[in-house]
Amino acid sequence: MLGLTALVLVVLRLVLRLRLPTPALPEDLSALQKAGAKGAHVLLYGAMLAMPLSGWAMQSAAGNPVVLPWGTVLPALAPQSLKTYGLLREIHGIVAWLFIALVVAHIAAALHHKLVRRDGVFSSMAGRTSRHQ
């Protein structure tokens, strides 16, 4: 249920992200650093979608319907098959580790902005200042 809640939240977040303006990265970041930041954010969104979807599909393949607390049965995302279950279970575990590594690298980058570059990127996420102005 926690994973499915995360799925709903990331879909809402993606809709807002695509509709609302976002602050530009500081001008003095190299093209490589800008590409790195963008690539990492795309991968974070990818992992946030892949985790709950692979979990749900894995349960479908195992033949365990995913039931919401009020009784609604979610549709199966994959046909029932032991082989597919095994594959999705592997994928769910591997993506989980990649996700954790990505989050650690992401927090390290945020701290680099805060402690080394001191360029306001961290504060824009912490909510104290905005780079929109």
Ligand code: HEM
């Ligand atoms: C953001 C969403 C999710 C995250 C971060 C997440 C994370 C994880 C992690 C870290 C594991 C252990 C992996 C391993 O030991 O290799 C796991 C296992 C599992 N997850 Fe998820 N999961 C998510 C969503 C879901 C959803 C939506 C379902 C099902 C509807 C699900 C079902 C399972 C099951 C059945 C296992 C295996 C438990 C076991 O074999 O002991 N997960 N998940």
Ligand code: HEM
């Ligand atoms: C201590 C924890 C964290 C800190 C300090 C942090 C900090 C930041 C900062 C400074 C930015 C850049 C904001 C900007 O450009 O103005 C950012 C963006 C982002 N963070 Fe984090 N973050 C943290 C944890 C996480 C986690 C756990 C996730 C994923 C589950 C995540 C996902 C993202 C994504 C996807 C973006 C890109 C937002 C967008 O442009 O749509 N962050 N974060």
